[in-house]
Amino acid sequence: MRKNLAGLLWFLPLAFLALFYFYPLASILALSFGRGLTVMQPFVQIFLSGSILGIAWFTIWQAALSTLLTLALGLPAAYLLARYKFRGKSFLRALSGIPFVLPTLVVATAFEALLGPRGWVNQSLIDLFALDQPPIQFVNTLTAILVAHVFYNTTIVLRLVGDFWARLSPRIEQAARSLGANGWQTFTKITLPMIAPALSAATLLVFIFDFTSFGVILILGGPQFATLETEIYFQTVALFNLPIAAALALLQLLCTLLLTIIYTKLSARVSRPAELRTPTAAHQLSPRKNPVAFIYLVLLAAFFAAPLVGLAARSITPVDEQGSAITFDYYAALAQNDRDDIFFAPPSSAISSSLIYGFATVALALLVGLPAAWLLATRSQAFASRVLGPLLMLPIGTSAVTLGLGFIVALDSPPLDLRASPVLVPLAHTLVALPFVVRSLTPALRSIRPRLRQAAAVLGAAPRQVLRHVDLPLVSRALFVSAMFAFAISIGEFGATALIARPEYPTIPVLIFRLLSQPGAIHYGQAMALSTILMLVTAGGLLLIERFRIAEVGEF
Amino acid sequence: MLGLRDIQKKFGTKLVLDGISFQVKTGEIVALLGPSGSGKSTLLSIIAGLEQPDRGQVLWDSKDISAVPSHLRGFGLMFQDYALFPHRDVSGNTAFGLEMAGQPRAQINKRVREVLELVGLAGFDRREVSSLSGGEQQRVALARALAPQPKLLMLDEPLGSLDRALRTRLLQELADILRAEGQTSLYVTHDQEEAFAIADRIVLLEAGRIAQDAAPQELYLRPASPFVAEFLGLHNLFSGKISAGVLHSPFAEFPYVGGADGEVTVLLRPDAINIGDRGQAKITGKLVKAEFQGSATSAFLQSASQLIKFDVSSATELPKIGENFTISFDPKTAIQLFPRK
Known part of the structure; x- marks a missing residue:
């Protein structure tokens, strides 16, 4: 009986991964290799095509450059967060996390609202100097891509490196100083080697995200910039060249899988279960004594806040007219459907589709993720656990567009014909959310140390009461956090959804993308309004997560 | 009254x-x-x-309770790492046992307030346990x-993870609290000073067996074996013969x-030796080392090939290092013999 139950628990996550991850990927593989005379044809085409090689090269170097910039901006802050206390520390930490959970599309729109041709900065400059043209060209430049990537991923450095750093006793550095090392020697010989695991894990993760970035490149980069990810989308949607798209997806997949495997190995070295510990006394950072650090932190906070505030403000100010009266017209317009186009779904229906997909994703992700997390937490030594752990992390390194493409290729013909089924979208979202769900559940399940159960038993709790008063309350928080993760991811997911959503049932991000590509102030305003709603929902979700999360260092 | 009868436990082949x-x-x-x-x-x-012995019984008032599950024994256990419930605040942790006993809310609140006051945490009710310092967590665990x-309250190295100054202070408080409550307690420690300060009786374990079971003074003044003497810091052990x-x-x-x-091990108590030749037995030698320890000083005399340790008040004037001098003692109080098998 017990054995059967465990068997069922293994079966659920493995079957899910097999059906909706490996089967689609295998289909991509099969498609990309071609058949009969055209074996390897797509690959030959790719390698003969200079433009595609150029795209691959650009994908790599923009990701590398973005990663370097992210580290440059984030590391000083990681150090300050780890070693100092200052007013607004937890605020800065939370604020930095908001961009990370924002849908790529919202990030893109937020920068559009701040620095785009119709954005705040350009509008003010135009008004101020009576110009005819927006003076700052930000959208459709490499700078836009880099800035958005840094905005997006700095929190990874802050959290992975900063939290790990905070755990290292400053005494070790003091010991080095007392042995005659100067500041620089202490940093390179002691500090750097100690934070190296966290630093390299963060670097890899940032690189993976920049490498597979989609919405930012598509909207902020514009047509002249293409990465593998946008090229897969372009080949699929615009040229219907599925074999080429599949071959590209395969190349990208190999890179990201390799990186993910290294990342999983590294992060295992960083993560340790949370313990109750006495907070170590940190130095106070004062504006008078450390003016440079202080200005840097203020600018950093402004960098995180400006696009968000700019977006929200843009959504309630009229774009075309002079003056700055507040208007809620764009929000009101969300409820209307003034088009007869059958491919134009009204915003209100996009909101309800997004909500339905979101709840479905939560249910599916918990159904699959809970058994998986339980097995990982309680049978960590079992062979199957050691296999399942890394397997579950694979989707994090698989680009969303590739997942979407896999669904299109694999699931639209027998034996699994889900082409017409709306269930495709929550299935894809579940795959994207699964790593996050498992990563927030596992430490919680693991944190219920046998000691706590023993303590409860000695205090007179019968086994059933232990379950009710110890296990359940501890897990329920994590369940809530995972549900929030799944919901936030589902509601903001764009890459996979852009490919598989039925035209008549777009989600909010898909609709924002459509609105942005259409002329007219009302569409622009509606995109801003929808993005603001999405921003508020996901940021609110993040803040709830921060509040309830049982932290584990190094978990992301 | 707790009774243990011939308890045996193996882990694998290790006894x-x-x-x-x-x-x-x-x-x-x-x-302990x-x-x-x-x-x-x-x-x-x-x-x-929480564990079953391989042999022997646990008794309460002479009744065998070996088969009673832990939540029905009515014993308390304070864990070394405290094992506080992270999802409950200070009063939630303190109230847990009372809730399990099904006591009415009003009574629980009253008792929680009483106990938190007793351990010096009045007003901490709503604090998260993760926000507390080590000493405060220790108090919550005790409460x-x-x-x-x-x-019966069992305390497993309750002061183990605290720093020395805090330990000394909390130890005295802990003793006062346990006495004030008239709490039957079993206090586990590896630190003899803690045991001396808190216990009516000490059971000293050596590799899974009882080395001695005695009142603190008795244990210190009449150690039952060279192991006990050594463990208590009485290091002058020599082989001899009667x-x-x-x-x-x-x-x-x-x-x-x-x-x-027959062959014996001789314990010459370092605390029963005086400088000078007033005692019945005398040893002459050279002072090789003096370790100042606050109120007392441990000095070492080299006589022939033997190094003899003796404790004197730090106010005593010691000879210079390397100087010859005499120590003396009364064999009745200073010498203790352990027959060697």
Whole structure:
């Protein structure tokens, strides 16, 4: 009986991964290799095509450059967060996390609202100097891509490196100083080697995200910039060249899988279960004594806040007219459907589709993720656990567009014909959310140390009461956090959804993308309004997560 | 009254506990003392019902409770790492045992307030346990264990993870609290000073067996074996021999009446030696080392090939290092013999 139950628990996550991850990927593989005379044809085409090689090269170097910039901006802050206390520390930490959970599309729109041709900065400059043209060209430049990537991923450095750093006793550095090392020697010989695991894990993760970035490149980069990810989308949607798209997806997949495997190995070295510990006394950072650090932190906070505030403000100010009266017209317009186009779904229906997909994703992700997390937490030594752990992390390194493409290729013909089924979208979202769900559940399940159960038993709790008063309350928080993760991811997911959503049932991000590509102030305003709603929902979700999360260092 | 009868426990082939029998009377504080690895924590788990012994019984008022599950034993256990519930605040942790006993809310609140005040945490009710310092967590763990008024409270190295200054302060408070509550307690520690300060009786474990079961003074003044003497820091142990009423030791020979002839281990108590030649037995040698320890100083005398340690008040004027001088002692109080098998 017990054995059967465990068997069922293994079966659920493995079957899910097999059906909706490996089967689609295998289909991509099969498609990309071609058949009969055209074996390897797509690959030959790719390698003969200079433009595609150029795209691959650009994908790599923009990701590398973005990663370097992210580290440059984030590391000083990681150090300050780890070693100092200052007013607004937890605020800065939370604020930095908001961009990370924002849908790529919202990030893109937020920068559009701040620095785009119709954005705040350009509008003010135009008004101020009576110009005819927006003076700052930000959208459709490499700078836009880099800035958005840094905005997006700095929190990874802050959290992975900063939290790990905070755990290292400053005494070790003091010991080095007392042995005659100067500041620089202490940093390179002691500090750097100690934070190296966290630093390299963060670097890899940032690189993976920049490498597979989609919405930012598509909207902020514009047509002249293409990465593998946008090229897969372009080949699929615009040229219907599925074999080429599949071959590209395969190349990208190999890179990201390799990186993910290294990342999983590294992060295992960083993560340790949370313990109750006495907070170590940190130095106070004062504006008078450390003016440079202080200005840097203020600018950093402004960098995180400006696009968000700019977006929200843009959504309630009229774009075309002079003056700055507040208007809620764009929000009101969300409820209307003034088009007869059958491919134009009204915003209100996009909101309800997004909500339905979101709840479905939560249910599916918990159904699959809970058994998986339980097995990982309680049978960590079992062979199957050691296999399942890394397997579950694979989707994090698989680009969303590739997942979407896999669904299109694999699931639209027998034996699994889900082409017409709306269930495709929550299935894809579940795959994207699964790593996050498992990563927030596992430490919680693991944190219920046998000691706590023993303590409860000695205090007179019968086994059933232990379950009710110890296990359940501890897990329920994590369940809530995972549900929030799944919901936030589902509601903001764009890459996979852009490919598989039925035209008549777009989600909010898909609709924002459509609105942005259409002329007219009302569409622009509606995109801003929808993005603001999405921003508020996901940021609110993040803040709830921060509040309830049982932290584990190094978990992301 | 807790009784242990011939408890034995093996982990694999390793015998962790062997033939453990002793009692804890109602209202008594007994310290379970021993070096790490001597089986103290395992014994606690067995008494608490978290582990089963391979042999022997746990008794309460002479009734065998070996088969009673841990939540029905009515014992309290304060864990070394506290094991506080992270999802409950200070009063939630403290109230847990009372809630499990099904007490009415009003009574629970009253008792929680009372106990938190007792441990010096009045006003901490709503604090998250993760926000507390080590000393405060220790107090919560104590409050949680005390609240249901357990028949027996077991404390597993409760001061183990605290710094020394805090330890000294909390130890005295802990002793006062346990006495004020009249709490029957079993206090596990590896630190003899803690045991001396808190216990009515000390059970000293050596590798899973009881080395000695005695009141603190008795244990200190009459250690039952060289192991006990060594563990208590009485380091002057020498091999000697008794023949025809004379004790032959490496440093002296003197009449010794009442001992059977044979090989013995001689303990020369460092705390019963004086400088000068007023005692019955004398040793002359050279001062090689003096360790200042606050109120007392440990000095070392080299006589022939033997190094003899003796404790004097720090106010005493010692000879210079390298100087010859004489120490003396009264064999009746200073010498203790352990027959060697």
